[in-house]
Amino acid sequence: MFLALYLLLLAALALLAPAPVWDPGARSFVLIVGWIAVWRYGWGGVHLLRSLWYRAHVFPRWRRRILDLAAADPEVERALLAPEVYIVVTSYRIPVPTTEAVLAAALVEAERYRGGRVTIVTSIVEMADQRLIKDLFRLAAPPEHVRLILVRGRGTGKRDGLATALRAVARQAPAPGAVVLVMDGDTVLPPDCLARILPFFRLMPDLAALTTDEDCVVPHGGPLLRAWHQLRFTQRHLLMSSLGLSRRLITLTGRMSAYRAEIATDPAFVALIQHDRLDHWRHGPIPLLTGEDKSAAYWLLRQGRATLYVPDVTVLTIEQPPAPDLLRASTALMLRWFGNMLRASGRCLALGPARVGWFVWWCLVDQRISMWTPLIGPITAILLAFAASPAFLYAYTLWVMLTRLVQSLLLLAVRPRFSGLYPPLLYFTQLYGAFLKSWVLFRLDRQRWTRQNISWAPPLGPWRAGLRALGSSYLHLLALAALTTGVAFATGVLTPPSTSTFAAAAAALR
């Protein structure tokens, strides 16, 4: 229904368009919007092609190899599994039904696992969680090879909780070849998840960690929020598949990733997870509250370790949006995601293309560029609408509706699911997301735990805090002004000043 409405609106706008909308006279408009489109959609096309190639050709070859080996001999099938598995679940004030579903799925996976001992390590804060988890564990009455470790932390954030849990794993002295699954307390493991992902650690000796596809349910969200989450996960699947081809991932999703135990229990790794910080020239040292998945990916990139994306295993996340409406929920979530991304990507970029790989390195560069490019189109249209004709806004609206429809349809190649809400949500995410990214870029010191709804700002006096906030706003405004000025010059809304203008101005000043 949403799609039909969207198509009707697009058709109506196209048919009722005033004549100037089709006037190709606005050369600068066509050039700028067209050039950005060629560049951005070209890059998107590269990701799509790489993703298709990875999912249709490269990964299935690896999967076939595992299946062939396993089919040949039951002993080999067992040998392909890790001798010991730790499932680390971090949970903080997750609704009880979610915890039940998560733990039940983890316990089922652990029970079915035939490779060896499975230890579920729950990193929790509340006594209520401890009681609930113990009850669930007792009710499940798992076999002896399944154990439960309860780790109660201070409630000072996921990083502390995860680090504490990883140290608890380290104290168990994992066997060589053991694997540690790190997952959130709202992630449900699919059936046979362990059996399908763990053989890659045997098949690929250089593999340090892997992550899988994700899908979501949003129990308490409206259709808009549901579609938005699904769209985000579809886009993630596309991007991760593309990166998977390079075997270097720029994030090891906190929702569920698996690491070799020697990495997950490496004191340096755990220390980085717990105490990661960014040294910023203006803000000083910034402790990173969230984004431990980015820290993990950085640690692995720095070590030059291979990582893998498993596209045919999909974990299910039970989303609890921080607000009931799209705007507030997406704002909170995107601020956290993009903040994590921007706080982490600088140092990954600094590792250089030789260490990270050219494609992945350019993806990191592109993350920095892509926060500005979605703003160019609307700025161009608005400037020309004021300086020349409002028809530019009309033409731009048509362009956006058409291109986002095509983009959304192309996502069918990633996941066979479509919603008529995708095109407008896609544009919303691109435009509003770009603005939020630029907002965060100049306020990297502002961080927020979404679930706890606790924000952190540097402990400064009111005067210094005010000055710093003013500086952040100034830089943000400066960057947006620079972008707008560039577009204004490119569109002819402003004319680049000649040297004689400056000379005349200097003469007037004298």
Next chain:
Amino acid sequence: MQAQIVHEAEIHRQHVRLRIPIAIEIDGTRYTVDDWSVGGFGVAGPMASRRSGERFPARLIFPFEDFELSLRLDCQLVYVLADESRFGGRFLSLSQGQADLFRYLVDAYLSGELVSGGDILAVVARDNSGEARVRRLFEGLGQEETRGRRVRRILGSTLLVLVGLGLAALIAAGIYERYLVVTTDRAVIEAPFYRLEATATGRVEAAGQGLLHPGDPAARVVGQGGTAVPLASPCECVIDTWLVPPGRTVQVGGLVATLVAADQPLTVRAEVPLDRARRLRVGQTAEVTVPGKAEPYRGQIERIDFRLKSDRPGEPVRLEDSSRQMVPVVIRPDRPFDFDDLGYAVSVRFF
């Protein structure tokens, strides 16, 4: 504002009095404790070995189903009732580990849980102070700034302020250039010119070269009888263009050549749309860029012809198209153009 809310349940239970049957061993005697908290304990019974205010070591015993757990603690006897029916004490100098374990066990008791075989409990050090955890976590960060960092921050900020000022200047200049400066590429260098007409019919012959003074023969028309009729130069001129090249025949009254005045400076004739030309004034400064010349020429507007012209001769001017009409503007340069530049297409900016 710093977050002040701490969801640490243990803090609120810190002094809750608990009636869970634990035991305390003092001086080798085991007493059943019927009233205790993390701060202290109370026992129903006599106390003979110690007096109120006295400090002594004790062993707190938590009896479980299959085993006992004991904590060695320092205590201080707070009171002994006169009838020796009851005494109480407080715990002194609990170590962090003891306090953590104490609280954990309190929680375990309260929740009805007993630690039994098969479960592994990793009790981490819980910091149960009443401060906001966020502030505690990042205490000290951002407070101290080294000299080098401060220099870097100040230099960077200064640079960005300068960049901001530069951008503001660029925007102002761009607005000025776009909306206040009138420019046109429809301009040409020209000079006053004269037409040389044939006074007879015949073959054209060149008569003079280079600079011609008034009265000098510029050309001749040789008639059929061989009679040569001179065509005199009307000015101090040079021949610009032969309209009838020498050797060709011209009819009487026909144009033979154009002459350019050499005694008057070259000027620029520019065409500017009427709406923009309205901003121009006679005497206003203009800058003329001649192709191939590094330095532009400066000059002033000598004349602006605001008269509207009709598209078709004889018809009235259409006023609705007036804004699209091009207005001729003549610019006289401050220094003369090279004569070779005559006829060059130039660009003009009016300030």
